[in-house]
Amino acid sequence: MMNRPVEGTRRKSGIKRLRKLRTAIVEKGLDVLLISQPENLRYLSGFTGSSGWLLISGQNAILATDFRYVEQAKGESPDFEIIQTKQELRDWLPGLASDSGWHKLGFESNYISYGGYHKLSKAIKTKPVNLELVPTTGIVEQLRSIKETEELGFITKAVALTDAAFEQARAIIRPGITEREAAWEIEKFLRQERSEGMPFEIIVASGPNSALPHARPTEKIIQSGEPVLIDMGAKINGYCSDFSRTLLLGETDKSLQEIYNIVLKAQTAAIEKAESGMDASQVDQLARSVIEQAGYGDAFGHGLGHGVGLAVHEFPALGPSSSDSLADGMVFTIEPGIYLAGRGGVRIEDMVVLENGKAKVLTKAKRDLLF
Amino acid sequence: MMNRPVEGTRRKSGIKRLRKLRTAIVEKGLDVLLISQPENLRYLSGFTGSSGWLLISGQNAILATDFRYVEQAKGESPDFEIIQTKQELRDWLPGLASDSGWHKLGFESNYISYGGYHKLSKAIKTKPVNLELVPTTGIVEQLRSIKETEELGFITKAVALTDAAFEQARAIIRPGITEREAAWEIEKFLRQERSEGMPFEIIVASGPNSALPHARPTEKIIQSGEPVLIDMGAKINGYCSDFSRTLLLGETDKSLQEIYNIVLKAQTAAIEKAESGMDASQVDQLARSVIEQAGYGDAFGHGLGHGVGLAVHEFPALGPSSSDSLADGMVFTIEPGIYLAGRGGVRIEDMVVLENGKAKVLTKAKRDLLF
Numbered sequence: 001m002m003n004r005p006v007e008g009t010r011r012k013s014g015i016k017r018l019r020k021l022r023t024a025i026v027e028k029g030l031d032v033l034l035i036s037q038p039e040n041l042r043y044l045s046g047f048t049g050s051s052g053w054l055l056i057s058g059q060n061a062i063l064a065t066d067f068r069y070v071e072q073a074k075g076e077s078p079d080f081e082i083i084q085t086k087q088e089l090r091d092w093l094p095g096l097a098s099d100s101g102w103h104k105l106g107f108e109s110n111y112i113s114y115g116g117y118h119k120l121s122k123a124i125k126t127k128p129v130n131l132e133l134v135p136t137t138g139i140v141e142q143l144r145s146i147k148e149t150e151e152l153g154f155i156t157k158a159v160a161l162t163d164a165a166f167e168q169a170r171a172i173i174r175p176g177i178t179e180r181e182a183a184w185e186i187e188k189f190l191r192q193e194r195s196e197g198m199p200f201e202i203i204v205a206s207g208p209n210s211a212l213p214h215a216r217p218t219e220k221i222i223q224s225g226e227p228v229l230i231d232m233g234a235k236i237n238g239y240c241s242d243f244s245r246t247l248l249l250g251e252t253d254k255s256l257q258e259i260y261n262i263v264l265k266a267q268t269a270a271i272e273k274a275e276s277g278m279d280a281s282q283v284d285q286l287a288r289s290v291i292e293q294a295g296y297g298d299a300f301g302h303g304l305g306h307g308v309g310l311a312v313h314e315f316p317a318l319g320p321s322s323s324d325s326l327a328d329g330m331v332f333t334i335e336p337g338i339y340l341a342g343r344g345g346v347r348i349e350d351m352v353v354l355e356n357g358k359a360k361v362l363t364k365a366k367r368d369l370l371f
Numbered sequence: 372m373m374n375r376p377v378e379g380t381r382r383k384s385g386i387k388r389l390r391k392l393r394t395a396i397v398e399k400g401l402d403v404l405l406i407s408q409p410e411n412l413r414y415l416s417g418f419t420g421s422s423g424w425l426l427i428s429g430q431n432a433i434l435a436t437d438f439r440y441v442e443q444a445k446g447e448s449p450d451f452e453i454i455q456t457k458q459e460l461r462d463w464l465p466g467l468a469s470d471s472g473w474h475k476l477g478f479e480s481n482y483i484s485y486g487g488y489h490k491l492s493k494a495i496k497t498k499p500v501n502l503e504l505v506p507t508t509g510i511v512e513q514l515r516s517i518k519e520t521e522e523l524g525f526i527t528k529a530v531a532l533t534d535a536a537f538e539q540a541r542a543i544i545r546p547g548i549t550e551r552e553a554a555w556e557i558e559k560f561l562r563q564e565r566s567e568g569m570p571f572e573i574i575v576a577s578g579p580n581s582a583l584p585h586a587r588p589t590e591k592i593i594q595s596g597e598p599v600l601i602d603m604g605a606k607i608n609g610y611c612s613d614f615s616r617t618l619l620l621g622e623t624d625k626s627l628q629e630i631y632n633i634v635l636k637a638q639t640a641a642i643e644k645a646e647s648g649m650d651a652s653q654v655d656q657l658a659r660s661v662i663e664q665a666g667y668g669d670a671f672g673h674g675l676g677h678g679v680g681l682a683v684h685e686f687p688a689l690g691p692s693s694s695d696s697l698a699d700g701m702v703f704t705i706e707p708g709i710y711l712a713g714r715g716g717v718r719i720e721d722m723v724v725l726e727n728g729k730a731k732v733l734t735k736a737k738r739d740l741l742f
Binding site: 048050066069071107110111113114116135188192201211214215216301302 | 419421439442443483487488489508559562563583584587672712
């Protein structure tokens with residue numbers, strides 16, 4: 001019973017999403033769009049299985065999947081026509097296209113392998129089918145980047161969960177515990193509080209390990225005086241959060257505290273000055289210039305942030321070479337960092353949503369220097 | 372200190388693997404092979420980061436990765452030349468190929484997207500580079516399919532861990548517990564016993580849910596008289612196990628017990644009659660014919676099994692349309708199933724290794740009808 005209102009909203013928003021997608025398909029001159037990217041599938045149809053395709057045309061909304069997922073598809077995607085197919089596109093797509101009168105089929109060029117494309121293309125050539133394969137990118141991702149109210153609600157819950165987990169982490173992380181033990185305690189908390197798995201492996205990186213932006217928890221024992229970088233996410237109703245803080249345990253090096261304050265200043269600049277309508281690369285530059293001016297430009301080797309939703313990394317990308325631009329309804333991270341090989345690193349990551357032209361911070365955990 | 376012997380063995384086996392790969396590269400007429408599939412990367416170099424490429428030629432063994440993973444790569448892949456690159460191949464590969472005198476570059480066609488290939492191909496055309504891109508499949512996967520002694524040791528440990536977890540599961544799974552709670556208890560056990568994450572999401576599927584071959588644990592309360600299908604894996608030193616059993620709780624339907632016995636008979640036939648040198652499809656048929664003769668052919672909609680190693684699904688594939696053939700040293704699952712929509716399903720899955728021409732079962736858990 002409890003799930004009904006959500007279900008009703010989902011079906012209504014599903015219909016709205018399909019309508020927007022069909023407009024985009026017509027604009028691109030396509031008869032049909034083949035969708036294989038898992039979060040795009042889920043966004044449009046509700047289907048959460050790990051193997052399947054959508055085919056969306058003006059008339060059709062088809063979910064094709066194999067034996068293993070047919071029952072699940074019927075339950076999760078009541079508004080779609082479910083067809084059971086073999087696992088290789090070439091075995092069934094040319095026939096379906098011919099029966100349906102499709103001649104221009106768009107596909108997601110970043111989510112079909114070179115090999116898969118060539119098998120399909122070859123199969124088409126051997127059949128009496130007039131079907132052109134048209135590479136596309138980002139059509140559904142663009143729709144996904146602007147969050148609906150319900151989506152923002154799930155994201156806000158996921159953010160609250162990582163905030164709560166950080167309070168746990170602060171209590172747990174003391175000199176003497178290993179990185180692995182700390183990460184596992186955090187994960188247990190998140191999972192017991194109903195996070196649907198982990199969007200990515202939790203990072204607890206101490207001392208020199210914190211200089212590896214994508215460190216994995218090791219058996220290293222956390223020592224007093226070390227920076228401890230924590231990066232974690234939660235997932236609620238499919239929607240992710242992403243969160244980082246760096247603790248400076250006990251008496252740390254003055255230079256680490258200085259770095260911490262530079263990163264915090266860079267993050268604050270980006271949060272305060274980000275506006276809808278800006279290029280994503282401009283927002284990156286707002287933070288990057290603070291770090292560059294402090295002389296640490298080379299030590300900030302990744303982009304400022306990324307969109308978060310059904311995927312933990314999605315549109316928009318906030319980096320120096322991004323061509324995305326920002327709009328109200330987008331949810332993304334702002335996470336500058338400074339990493340000094342052999343010594344340690346600091347990253348501070350919040351999630352924000354653009355509302356009324358400005359960035360509203362979703363993350364509630366304190367950003368001050370923490371001991 | 373404890374890690375040194377393993378480290379030494381790994382480096383020696385790494386050199387042997389590279390030697391075999393270079394022979395294959397020469398046989399295919401390539402100057403260099405570009406490797407992007409994550410387990411192939413790890414197998415050859417030890418690198419476990421989530422973004423990177425290997426370039427293996429007669430002279431070179433290069434690991435290219437971006438800023439985030441350079442420090443990790445230096446630690447994990449001491450025998451490789453580490454180069455720091457941008458994240459897109461097109462930005463650096465044409466120049467490196469030109470400098471290195473490579474003209475025929477093989478790439479893994481199932482692990483490069485259509486879009487990525489085209490960007491690279493376009494970049495090559497705009498530069499004064501004489502470089503041909505040659506699609507390849509399965510070169511490293513073939514090497515990986517034959518396990519070395521050390522690899523078999525890790526796999527055996529992972530199998531022992533799922534065996535132990537099944538003993539826990541039998542104690543935990545009683546009428547009244549939800550699927551989700553049971554799956555989480557099993558996961559906690561596996562993780563606390565040092566499984567490196569979960570190779571796939573644990574399945575605990577009861578009653579009608581057990582008819583979904585890839586069910587996810589739900590809030591459904593497990594009832595007496597229901598089949599409960601458990602499918603789980605563990606990971607030790609990167610190597611996976613894969614394990615399924617179906618419990619029949621309390622007084623179950625006679626027809627379910629009948630199905631159980633058919634699946635068991637099918638599995639036993641495949642285990643006893645599998646031989647090195649056979650086509651993988653023949654072994655599938657050994658089990659499938661038992662199920663077909665019992666009248667349930669349509670209810671066994673997946674292949675009999677798959678190789679297991681660094682990936683939980685790898686070479687060989689054991690299915691009706693597989694073209695793989697079996698050889699000593701291969702490790703794979705044998706997992707027939709019968710699934711009746713709305714009623715329930717049974718799957719029994721063991722892991723075996725081919726030794727001296729015959730299948731040796733690695734899984735120790737009982738296969739009898741369990742209540």
